[in-house]
Amino acid sequence: FVGYSIPMGPEHYQGYPENTDLTGRAAMILRYEPMDEDGSSKWMDRGWSYAATLGPKFRAAANRGAAAILMVSPPTAKDDRVGKLETVETSGQGQPVDIPVIHITPEIADMLIEAGDPQGRSLAELVEASNEGPTIVPLQSVHAFIDCRIDREPILTDNIGAVLPGKGDLADQFVVLGAHYDHLGEARFGTRFPGQMHLGADDNASGTAGVLTDAKILAEAYKQIDGPARSILFLNFSAEESGLNGSHYYTENPIAPLENHFLMVNMDMIGSLRDALEVGGTGSAQGLAELLEPVFDRTDIKIKASTSVGSGRSDHASFDRVGIPNLFFFTGLTDRYHTPDDTSDTINYEGAARVARLAADVVFAAALDEGTLQFVNTSDGPGKSRRRIGGPGGVKVRVGIAPGDYSGETEGVSIARVFPGTSAADAGLREGDRIIVWNGEKVKTIEDWMPMLASHEPGDTIDITIIRDGKEMTLPITLKARGSRSE
Numbered sequence: 001f002v003g004y005s006i007p008m009g010p011e012h013y014q015g016y017p018e019n020t021d022l023t024g025r026a027a028m029i030l031r032y033e034p035m036d037e038d039g040s041s042k043w044m045d046r047g048w049s050y051a052a053t054l055g056p057k058f059r060a061a062a063n064r065g066a067a068a069i070l071m072v073s074p075p076t077a078k079d080d081r082v083g084k085l086e087t088v089e090t091s092g093q094g095q096p097v098d099i100p101v102i103h104i105t106p107e108i109a110d111m112l113i114e115a116g117d118p119q120g121r122s123l124a125e126l127v128e129a130s131n132e133g134p135t136i137v138p139l140q141s142v143h144a145f146i147d148c149r150i151d152r153e154p155i156l157t158d159n160i161g162a163v164l165p166g167k168g169d170l171a172d173q174f175v176v177l178g179a180h181y182d183h184l185g186e187a188r189f190g191t192r193f194p195g196q197m198h199l200g201a202d203d204n205a206s207g208t209a210g211v212l213t214d215a216k217i218l219a220e221a222y223k224q225i226d227g228p229a230r231s232i233l234f235l236n237f238s239a240e241e242s243g244l245n246g247s248h249y250y251t252e253n254p255i256a257p258l259e260n261h262f263l264m265v266n267m268d269m270i271g272s273l274r275d276a277l278e279v280g281g282t283g284s285a286q287g288l289a290e291l292l293e294p295v296f297d298r299t300d301i302k303i304k305a306s307t308s309v310g311s312g313r314s315d316h317a318s319f320d321r322v323g324i325p326n327l328f329f330f331t332g333l334t335d336r337y338h339t340p341d342d343t344s345d346t347i348n349y350e351g352a353a354r355v356a357r358l359a360a361d362v363v364f365a366a367a368l369d370e371g372t373l374q375f376v377n378t379s380d381g382p383g384k385s386r387r388r389i390g391g392p393g394g395v396k397v398r399v400g401i402a403p404g405d406y407s408g409e410t411e412g413v414s415i416a417r418v419f420p421g422t423s424a425a426d427a428g429l430r431e432g433d434r435i436i437v438w439n440g441e442k443v444k445t446i447e448d449w450m451p452m453l454a455s456h457e458p459g460d461t462i463d464i465t466i467i468r469d470g471k472e473m474t475l476p477i478t479l480k481a482r483g484s485r486s487e
Helices: 054-063 104-118 121-134 201-224 245-252 288-298 316-321 349-368 421-426 446-454
Strands: 026-030 068-072 101-103 161-164 172-182 231-237 261-267 277-280 326-330 402-403 415-418 432-440 461-468 472-478
Touching: 026 054, 026 104, 054 068, 054 172, 068 104, 104 121, 172 201, 172 245, 172 349, 172 402, 201 231, 201 261, 201 349, 231 245, 231 349, 245 316, 261 316, 261 349, 288 349, 316 326, 326 349, 415 421, 421 472, 432 446
Parallel strands: 026 068, 068 101, 172 231, 172 261, 261 326
Antiparallel strands: 161 231, 277 326, 402 415, 415 432, 432 461, 461 472
């Protein structure tokens, strides 16, 4: 019995003593997190903190050598899921572990505990002890026989693209108009509502429809062109929600050299136009503002030349990472974001059509422009860059990196990007580094790392171990509050 299996939580909570070894044992884990007398979280006023996320709890046990996991829901928890046994599909555990995980009833847990605890305590008594602090109890002479098989198969998906050929001397250069066409589906990550269908009308059927609309508009416009024009690549990305995987793949496997990509325009969530259209990336190249000015002057849409979610939250970030000028068209977050309520009846269709028309005008102007754009690195935050978003709250600090790999195939947190003025930049972290130890705790995946962040307060200084150029090194890092950034 290992209590809540939370390696690090708020208020300096550490669920495992140093060098805890679970090798060859089945770890019985409590769901949720330390509770008060009425079954609510001790760490959150509402709901549960990030520390209650299942995936990191499972990995904390697996990282210590557990051969299997037996999860039990405390019967006194104030949660609608108490009394229900979860499946892989409903659990929302995220990155899987390579050992069996079985959700057992309190009755079975009680039987095992009473048979194996030297003090003869019950599940209720061990839950009470775990609420007061970390509790690990070897259950003597109790054995679990588990017969199962774990099958892991990659999920294959595709980007979908089409090219409108250019003309003359500019034809071998490309303007990319893109949007991601995936969403959360039954939502095993990135939501507070795992297992429920998420249709993603705004995020991002709206942008996908915008690309299709603009393909028709621009194909007609190109029939009237006599002079030189760049080719246009209409590109719908897959696997954006799981970490910008589709756009990242394209920038690693482009249809033309990266230097032949003049500009990338990304439409993500354009279906909720209200006061203004947020356009990010206007400073991503010298000369881009001048190219945009006459186009923006002609529209009746109010333009806000920045985005409320930072520069790295969608597929344009993959292009920015490799030095391609880029724009991000975005109508802002709503309370329907990453919920089952993001449905077609909530879309501002007229507004979305106006945004798509403006994007077509920008692409057309870029395609005909005979000048050059010089890329400028202006990123102001990692946001969604190569990472999943959503999930429980409670993380008060920001490191300032864009992770480079969400597959879990390489141990640790690979750094694809370090953002200026952040904790990571101040600590001297670099692109290509890989974090393997955080404050004395081994980091195997990004999902391991997130609950570690939730245990910190702004101003905490800790040591981290990284791999750089094949060598281990340890650095101190002082954590800044989320949202803070040196200008």
